Amino acid sequence: MTRFHFTIHATEGKARTGTIRMRRGEIRTPAFMPVGTAATVKAMKPESVRATGADIILGNTYHLMLRPGAERVAKLGGLHRFMNWPRPILTDSGGYQVMSLSDLRKITEEGVTFASHLDGSRHLLSPERSMEIQRLLGSDIVMAFDECPKADQPREVIAASMALSMRWARRSRAAFDAGGEQAESAALFGIQQGALDEGLRRESADALTQIGFDGYAIGGLAVGEGQEAMLATLDFAPQQLPGDRPRYLMGVGKPDDIVGAVERGVDMFDCVLPTRSGRNGQAFTWGGPLNLRNARFAEDQGPLDPRCSCPTCGSYSRAYLHHLIKSGEILGAMLLTEHNLSFYQQLMQGLRDAIGTGRLAGFAADFRRDYFAR
Amino acid sequence: MTRFHFTIHATEGKARTGTIRMRRGEIRTPAFMPVGTAATVKAMKPESVRATGADIILGNTYHLMLRPGAERVAKLGGLHRFMNWPRPILTDSGGYQVMSLSDLRKITEEGVTFASHLDGSRHLLSPERSMEIQRLLGSDIVMAFDECPKADQPREVIAASMALSMRWARRSRAAFDAGGEQAESAALFGIQQGALDEGLRRESADALTQIGFDGYAIGGLAVGEGQEAMLATLDFAPQQLPGDRPRYLMGVGKPDDIVGAVERGVDMFDCVLPTRSGRNGQAFTWGGPLNLRNARFAEDQGPLDPRCSCPTCGSYSRAYLHHLIKSGEILGAMLLTEHNLSFYQQLMQGLRDAIGTGRLAGFAADFRRDYFAR
Numbered sequence: 001m002t003r004f005h006f007t008i009h010a011t012e013g014k015a016r017t018g019t020i021r022m023r024r025g026e027i028r029t030p031a032f033m034p035v036g037t038a039a040t041v042k043a044m045k046p047e048s049v050r051a052t053g054a055d056i057i058l059g060n061t062y063h064l065m066l067r068p069g070a071e072r073v074a075k076l077g078g079l080h081r082f083m084n085w086p087r088p089i090l091t092d093s094g095g096y097q098v099m100s101l102s103d104l105r106k107i108t109e110e111g112v113t114f115a116s117h118l119d120g121s122r123h124l125l126s127p128e129r130s131m132e133i134q135r136l137l138g139s140d141i142v143m144a145f146d147e148c149p150k151a152d153q154p155r156e157v158i159a160a161s162m163a164l165s166m167r168w169a170r171r172s173r174a175a176f177d178a179g180g181e182q183a184e185s186a187a188l189f190g191i192q193q194g195a196l197d198e199g200l201r202r203e204s205a206d207a208l209t210q211i212g213f214d215g216y217a218i219g220g221l222a223v224g225e226g227q228e229a230m231l232a233t234l235d236f237a238p239q240q241l242p243g244d245r246p247r248y249l250m251g252v253g254k255p256d257d258i259v260g261a262v263e264r265g266v267d268m269f270d271c272v273l274p275t276r277s278g279r280n281g282q283a284f285t286w287g288g289p290l291n292l293r294n295a296r297f298a299e300d301q302g303p304l305d306p307r308c309s310c311p312t313c314g315s316y317s318r319a320y321l322h323h324l325i326k327s328g329e330i331l332g333a334m335l336l337t338e339h340n341l342s343f344y345q346q347l348m349q350g351l352r353d354a355i356g357t358g359r360l361a362g363f364a365a366d367f368r369r370d371y372f373a374r
Numbered sequence: 375m376t377r378f379h380f381t382i383h384a385t386e387g388k389a390r391t392g393t394i395r396m397r398r399g400e401i402r403t404p405a406f407m408p409v410g411t412a413a414t415v416k417a418m419k420p421e422s423v424r425a426t427g428a429d430i431i432l433g434n435t436y437h438l439m440l441r442p443g444a445e446r447v448a449k450l451g452g453l454h455r456f457m458n459w460p461r462p463i464l465t466d467s468g469g470y471q472v473m474s475l476s477d478l479r480k481i482t483e484e485g486v487t488f489a490s491h492l493d494g495s496r497h498l499l500s501p502e503r504s505m506e507i508q509r510l511l512g513s514d515i516v517m518a519f520d521e522c523p524k525a526d527q528p529r530e531v532i533a534a535s536m537a538l539s540m541r542w543a544r545r546s547r548a549a550f551d552a553g554g555e556q557a558e559s560a561a562l563f564g565i566q567q568g569a570l571d572e573g574l575r576r577e578s579a580d581a582l583t584q585i586g587f588d589g590y591a592i593g594g595l596a597v598g599e600g601q602e603a604m605l606a607t608l609d610f611a612p613q614q615l616p617g618d619r620p621r622y623l624m625g626v627g628k629p630d631d632i633v634g635a636v637e638r639g640v641d642m643f644d645c646v647l648p649t650r651s652g653r654n655g656q657a658f659t660w661g662g663p664l665n666l667r668n669a670r671f672a673e674d675q676g677p678l679d680p681r682c683s684c685p686t687c688g689s690y691s692r693a694y695l696h697h698l699i700k701s702g703e704i705l706g707a708m709l710l711t712e713h714n715l716s717f718y719q720q721l722m723q724g725l726r727d728a729i730g731t732g733r734l735a736g737f738a739a740d741f742r743r744d745y746f747a748r
Contacts, residue, residue: 042705072673082693084689299450327412
């Protein structure tokens with residue numbers, strides 16, 4: 001049984017394309033992971049998520065621990081069986097959401113105590129509890145528990161937070177390794193912090209590499225710093241992490257963010273943008289984003305994107321999608337989400353093919369020309 | 375080209391099973407028509423609606439005339455192309471919804487003027503305008519324009535309303551016949567009124583039969599009179615209508631309503647119950663309705679209905695559906711709607727098979743025993 005094996009097939013500049021092999025399936029990189037927050041990729045059946053080309057989805061520890069509860073998911077046979085997704089699942093550690101969603105947080109060396117945004121109940125998340133929850137869920141790729149500070153804080157705050165995350169990374173590693181069966185079948189990723197600071201990012205990368213993980217995430221970006229600052233950080237951060245391990249940029253992003261990050265050596269992504277935007281009437285296309293609420297689409301008989309091969313573009317007009325979104329119809333959310341996830345996967349396939357054949361520079365230039373043409 | 379042809383294959387008592395042949399496809403009777411109010415069967419892709427076994431769906435003239443507008447639908451190639459449903463569509467006349475949904479109604483001999491519930495704009499619905507709208511939509515089965523009064527009013531109010539509906543039925547027939555191409559490809563149904571009164575129902579049936587329609591609907595039921603009064607009316611109303619034409623009971627109903635109506639000679643049904651209930655967390659099963667919000671399902675690993683062959687029952691537990699409904703997830707509405715529509719179609723198939731083999735009495739008895747067992 002292959003627990004976790006990453007092969008790089010080709011490189012172009014800093015960019016790489018490869019395959020991660022795990023017992024529940026292969027993950028082609030660069031990979032985009034649709035977000036399945038509450039044990040569902042919103043408005044999509046799992047077989048439709050797979051049909052878009054997704055090899056792996058993400059589940060949120062914070063949401064699942066509160067509802068339906070990790071122990072309950074375990075009792076029901078684990079997250080894969082519960083939600084009918086037999087392929088790999090990456091679960092985050094809960095560290096990010098507990099900071100952005102919960103109330104009455106208190107951070108100590110031990111972990112974070114907080115009140116649920118659903119019912120106010122008190123909970124503790126610590127490296128040990130996060131590993132336990134991710135084990136109960138049956139996660140394939142487990143994320144170390146970290147603190148994700150806002151990027152605009154003083155260097156000493158960022159440094160202290162990063163140091164805490166590195167101590168938690170060590171505790172996560174120990175707790176994961178003590179997890180019995182899961183330690184033999186799942187993978188554990190560490191998370192680099194340090195905001196926009198090259199020196200702190202280096203310290204964090206070194207600490208993580210010394211502990212040793214199956215893959216390395218770049219955390220603390222896409223938190224409001226803007227694309228320019230993010231890409232400037234990605235000019236150095238990925239290279240500080242081991243080259244033979246997957247690099248995962250958490251919570252990113254817009255299609256152009258992804259292209260820029262792949263050029264800088266990132267292998268994995270997750271983001272709510274294609275699903276959330278789809279529910280709000282926004283479609284991503286090779287010609288840039290479209291807001292389907294706009295009245296100019298009311299009699300537009302064309303597909304969302306003439307270059308797209310998804311079921312939505314094959315069977316429905318912009319006029320119909322405009323009508324559904326204006327009418328608040330669930331089918332509008334379903335069809336736009338399916339298109340957006342398909343578009344993201346077509347983008348990833350384009351990036352993989354381009355790197356595989358040494359055409360990434362041209363692919364990225366063509367992408368930007370068309371995407372920003374309007 | 376077959377415009378409209380109804381063949382009865384078998385009868386048992388008053389019940390019949392048969393086939394309606396139209397240019398866009400066959401309709402097996404007794405038939406249940408899912409409701410696609412605003413050019414979508416809510417929370418379902420059209421191919422999934424078809425996969426449940428539906429031969430025909432219903433569209434609402436009132437909703438479609440207001441949004442996106444009948445002229446716009448025509449410009450976009452008609453309702454079938456707009457919503458990607460190539461099979462037969464029955465459209466109601468708008469008469470029922472204009473009474474139940476709009477504001478500031480004024481009824482005259484000419485028709486009904488009203489204010490849109492969406493934006494307050496003023497509109498007229500008359501027999502002629504209703505026929506025009508249904509022609510613009512491209513309807514396969516067009517309903518005559520009628521007034522649907524509440525059943526609990528004095529006999530003279532019901533009688534006057536019925537007489538008005540019969541005058542409107544004659545105008546509907548004339549306007550439909552003047553509609554050119556549609557008159558040669560679509561069918562027109564008249565609507566019997568008269569509430570619970572056998573004499574008025576007889577007068578209405580005679581008036582409609584004299585005008586002549588492809589099929590005959592029983593209107594003015596399922597408007598709050600209760601199942602007992604409805605079935606008592608169905609003890610005589612269907613038999614007053616021509617036996618060689620399909621009989622359509624509008625807006626009905628619960629599974630047990632449908633079984634009772636089929637036993638009394640009804641051939642076609644439509645109802646929002648399976649779709650609306652699905653979005654609200656209610657599932658119909660052979661063992662009776664289930665409310666998935668109920669905490670007793672939180673750890674129930676069984677399918678919604680062990681006798682059901684739908685995709686939802688094949689892949690998801692009651693516990694997962696409970697979680698989705700509690701979490702307000704769109705996928706919960708999708709999966710429950712798909713199950714409910716599948717259940718309704720399995721019920722119709724069961725009724726058709728039973729009538730075809732002379733087992734309806736036993737089928738209905740078994741159905742009631744299991745459905746009301748709890």
